[in-house]
Amino acid sequence: NANAEVEVSTKGGLKVSSGDYKFEAGGRIMYDYNRSELNGEVDEDDINLRRGRIYVKGNVSKNWAFKSQFNIDGSGIEDAYLRYTGWGKGATVTIGNQKMPFGLEELTSSKDISVLERSAITERYAVGRAEGVQLSGKGGKSTYGIGIFTDNEKDSEIGFAARYTFAPLKTDTSVFHLGVAYKDIDESSALGLETAFSSGPFHIQAEYVDGEEGAADDLSGYYVQAGYILTGETRPYKDGAFKRVAPKGKAGAWEMVARFEDGDGNHSDIELGDDDASAYTLGVNYYAHKNVKIGVNYTDGESNTSDDDGSEFRVRFQLTF
Amino acid sequence: NANAEVEVSTKGGLKVSSGDYKFEAGGRIMYDYNRSELNGEVDEDDINLRRGRIYVKGNVSKNWAFKSQFNIDGSGIEDAYLRYTGWGKGATVTIGNQKMPFGLEELTSSKDISVLERSAITERYAVGRAEGVQLSGKGGKSTYGIGIFTDNEKDSEIGFAARYTFAPLKTDTSVFHLGVAYKDIDESSALGLETAFSSGPFHIQAEYVDGEEGAADDLSGYYVQAGYILTGETRPYKDGAFKRVAPKGKAGAWEMVARFEDGDGNHSDIELGDDDASAYTLGVNYYAHKNVKIGVNYTDGESNTSDDDGSEFRVRFQLTF
Amino acid sequence: NANAEVEVSTKGGLKVSSGDYKFEAGGRIMYDYNRSELNGEVDEDDINLRRGRIYVKGNVSKNWAFKSQFNIDGSGIEDAYLRYTGWGKGATVTIGNQKMPFGLEELTSSKDISVLERSAITERYAVGRAEGVQLSGKGGKSTYGIGIFTDNEKDSEIGFAARYTFAPLKTDTSVFHLGVAYKDIDESSALGLETAFSSGPFHIQAEYVDGEEGAADDLSGYYVQAGYILTGETRPYKDGAFKRVAPKGKAGAWEMVARFEDGDGNHSDIELGDDDASAYTLGVNYYAHKNVKIGVNYTDGESNTSDDDGSEFRVRFQLTF
Structure with missing residues (x-):
């Protein structure tokens, strides 16, 4: 009510709450230097704003929440949804532009992924954000999401996606995650399998996607990723996805x-496009602060169907507020 | 002054005030499902973000206020003006992108209209927002606005618009509104007549426009709208326009x-374009909360000049913050 | 830390701080009427939003700051950078979209310049904002900035810019400023010399640029500007650039x-394009308040290579928050 005490805080962004009401503002800035080569010739050599976003989100009542997130370069919306939370954590309804429930790596925020750019299968098969209506929830060790979506940018028909995750092991310093998802949208259907294991400073995660696009079936690919935090922190995990490392010291x-990674996918970062290819990536991340990360990646790959080989060197400066 | 007490509040958006200074942030999210047919064939069948906006507004001194409102999809500004209020409520000067003073339905915010989409005459003859300078004010039972405007998107000449409203009856639960407006911009002139009556949960409103566009004169159209709030609230009215229902319970x-509605106008929602047509709309609005509305509309119409008939079914999820 | 006291203030925009953390929001609205003529014939006659921007900036830790500033019309970013301040005021690193260190007039904010539009040499030779990495600092009476930049809009190679300023005289009511800068980007190199003197209500400033663009060398131009504040205030100066007048009364x-101004430059405001031309401008600024300015300018110029003459009359309404 109007007499509720108002709490205001900032850690770079802004949070204001008063009873059931809440207003938050924040964003992200990611600046990259990337240099890619195809068969030894430089294709890209660039400094650019990889992501520049601002969001506002909040609660307009006990049961209704919202989020609006946009790109400051004028290229459009990311999130724009309203959410009904009146049925509790087991059944939340989200209406509008939001992430489709498909893919561990896709559903881990770009602020929180360990490798700077997502894998080729994620880039190709996970739609990311789309317009639709989703029912999602969590309970015990499980999370689920199921919804209908349409990708207006592609003028697509209405499709659907569903994902279920289960974490048989989950403590403050360890997690074992299993996930399965299926989606069918834009004449592209895909089955995704996810697993991840984390113990103290070590984590490993893998995803496999079996997809069909138009007449082309039997597409498939996978990635396996492993990381180790030299300073001893544990990579946080919450509600079926990872969060970024918060330095202790x-x-x-x-x-x-x-x-x-190997197989079909979108390998365009290393200039191999939608080819069937294999690639490895090595990376180092320095978390100067919970909100500042500097990352360096090197990726090298080769086509499984031709003699093409491609590589990319990428440096990222990331600040979140 | 700098020592004034700072007041902070949120009801989803943000308000901060300190002496003469004020800062506010807020916005709207409207998600629609709409399906339209022309002569029995589906023309549109879509989920889309109808409006996604964020605004900031405030006061930089006792006499100067501002508002900046933009579309988060990158499609541009809505409001961008500075306002001088030093002469009191009787004479306010607004400079910049703002709504032209023409049309009861147009000057009622899209957050507050009872039918989901505005009428055909409003869509055709009311310019909405344009760049210009307006003198406006209110006193007793009257409001007025008069200004010069240019529609830069259309590379238009400078035009003008003026509106006067009078409410001979105005209590907490009833109002009788009369309005007249004239505008001449973009080789399109129009005279608009408005009336509305509201008593308790019931309201009725009507507008008639007589317009000329280029060489085509003797264009005209009208609409009549009636509503009844089953739960007993009264539709609020303030300063020559309506506000949306705030649920009591x-x-x-x-x-x-x-x-x-009947006559010339922009009937494109039901796929009849700028034809002379007649149409009826039935709708239900559920106000879950002051800031959340779910509306369902069905519109059916037919051309007065051909055998074409069109219809639209529309559902809207609206959240304001 | 989380227990630090939170301070909130507004003077139209918003400032929230808590220990090392800070969040600020603000912006600017500039509405212009401009009418330009070429050889006596009207070329432009327009009301338009000259600048409509919103920014958020802040600190996410003791050593890391950020700023995101965008145009509300969807035309893209202005600033988008992260900044490391851990080495003190003598050596700050700024990464991302930011102003290149070149030009006194360019590095004076558009909110703070005395003539409504910058001079022809600034419009042509000063790049303004670009993506890059800059080391900058201040100490004693000096400031410096040096960095590498790329102008992605022009798909440019990586270039560099550097600037040094020295103020042998600096009191609350007077300053003597000297500056030198060099840049080489987009096949356009330029040497810039700056000087300014301010004493009480009077100021004079001048810049000279010697540039080369592609094969065309020996380009050069200059401007001299003088101003007098009738109400006695002094034009503020800080860190190598001017700020706008804050009225006392x-x-x-x-x-x-x-x-x-005379010489090569971008004279397009008076419809003479990149011609070698000379022009004079007379202007009056009324600062209604620290955050509200109304300015009127008249510029008249003629080509040094043809019989063309051009002029512009411009009125600006400016509000900053």
């Missing part, structure tokens, strides 16, 4: 990460 | 609404 | 300003 945290 | 408020 | 402040 003032000197920040250091993380080593490696990924191997 | 925790169960929300229910409103039935009907509209009949 | 409730009646506001009045400033007279004149500029003469």
Whole structure:
């Protein structure tokens, strides 16, 4: 009610709450230097704003929440949804532009992924954000999401997606995650399998996707990623996805990460496009602070169908507020 | 001054004030499902973000206020103005992108209209927002606005618009509104007549427009709209326009609404374009909360000049913060 | 830390701080009427939003700051950077979209310049904002900035810019400023020399640029600007650039300003394009309040290579929050 005490806080962004009401503002800035080569010739050599976003979100009543997130370069919306939470955590309804429930790596925020760019299967098969209506929830060790979606940018028909995750092991310093998802939208259907294991500073995660696109069936690919945090922190896990490392000490945290991927997917970061290819990535992340990360990645891959080979070197400066 | 007490509040958006200074942030999210047919064939069948906006507004001194409102999809500004209020409520000067003073339905915010989409005459003859300078004010039972405007999107010449409203009856639960407006911009001139009556849960409103566009004169159209709030609330009225229903009870408020329209106008929602047509609309609004509305409309119409008939079914989820 | 006291203030925009953390929001609205003529014939006659921007900025830790500033019309970003301040004021690192260190007039905010539009040499040779990495700092009477930049809009190669300023005289009511800068980006290199002197209500400033663009060398131009504040205020100066006048009295402040410019440059405001031309500008600024300015300018110029002459009359309403 109007007499509720108002609480205001900032850690770079803004949070204001008063009884059932809440207003938050924040965002992210990611600046990259990337240099990619195809068959030894430089294709890209660039400094650019990889993501520049601002969001506002909040609660307009006990049962209704919202989020609006947009790109500051004018390229459009990310999130724009209203959410009904009146049935509790087991059954939340989200209406509008939101992430489709498909893919561990996709549903881990770009602020929180360990490798700078997502894997080729995620880039190709996970739609990311779309307009639709989703029922989602969590309870015990499980989370689920199921919804209908349409990708207006592609003028698509209405499709659907569903995902279920289960974490038989979950403590403050360890987790064992299993997930399965299916989606069918834009004449592209896919089955995704996820697993991840984390214990103290070590984590490993893998996803496999079996997809069909139009007449082309029997597409498939996978990635395996492993990381180790030299300074001893544990990669946080919450509600079926990972969060980024929060350094314990003032000197920040250091993380080593490696990924191997193989099969169909969108390998355009290393200039191999939608080819069937295999690639490995090595990376180092320095978390100067919970909200500041500097990452360096090197990816090298080769086509499984031609003699093409491609590589990318990428450095990222990331600040979240 | 700098020592003034700071007051902070949120009801989803944000308000901060300190002496003469004020900062506010808020916005709206409207998600629609709409399906339209022309002569029995489906033309649109879509989920889309109808409006996604964020605004900031405030006061930088006792006499100067501002508002910046933009679309989060990158499609541009809505409001962007500065306002001088030093002469009191009787004479306010507004400079910049703002609504032109023409049309009861147009000057009622899209957050507050009873039928989901505005009538064909409003869509065609009311310019909505344009760049210009307006003198406006209120006193006793009257409001007025007069200004010069240019529609830069259309690369238009400078035009003008003026509106006067009078409410001979105005109590907490009833109002009788009369309005007249004239505008001449973009080689389109129009005279608009408005009337509305509200008593307790019932309201009726009507507008008639007589317009000329280029060489085509003798264009005209009208609508009549009536509504009844089943849960007993009264539709608020303030300064020559209506506001949306605020539910009294925790169960929300229910409103039935009907509209009949006939004549020239922009009937594109039912796929009849700028044809001379007649149409009726039936609708139900559920106000879950002051800031959350779910509305359902059905519109059916037919051309007065051909055999074409069109219809639209529309559902809206609306959240304001 | 989380227990730090939270301070909230507004003077139209918003400032919230808590220990090392800070969040600020603000912006600017500039509405112009401009009418330009070429050889006596009207070329532009327009009301338009000259600048409509919103920014958020803040600190996410003791050592890391950020700023995101965008145009509300969807035309893209202005600032988008993260900044490391851990080495003190003598050596700050800024990563991302930011102003290149070149030009006194360019590095004076558009909110703070005395003539409504910047001079022809600034419009042509100063890049303004670009993506890059800059090391900058201040100490004693000096400031410096040096960085590498790329102008992605022009798909440019990586270039660099550097600037040094020195203020041998600096008191509350007077300053003597000297500056030198060099940049080489987009096949356009330029040497810039700056000087300014301010004493009480009077100021004079001048810049000279010697540039080369592609094969065309020996380009050069300059401007000299002088201003006098009738109400006695002094134009503020800070860190190598000017700030706008803050009126002492409730009646506001009045400033007279004149500029003469000659040589190569971008003279498109007076419809002479990149011609070699000379022009003078007379202007009056009324500062109704620290955050509200109304300015009127008249510029008249003629080509040094043809018989063309051009002029512009411009009125600006400016509000900052």
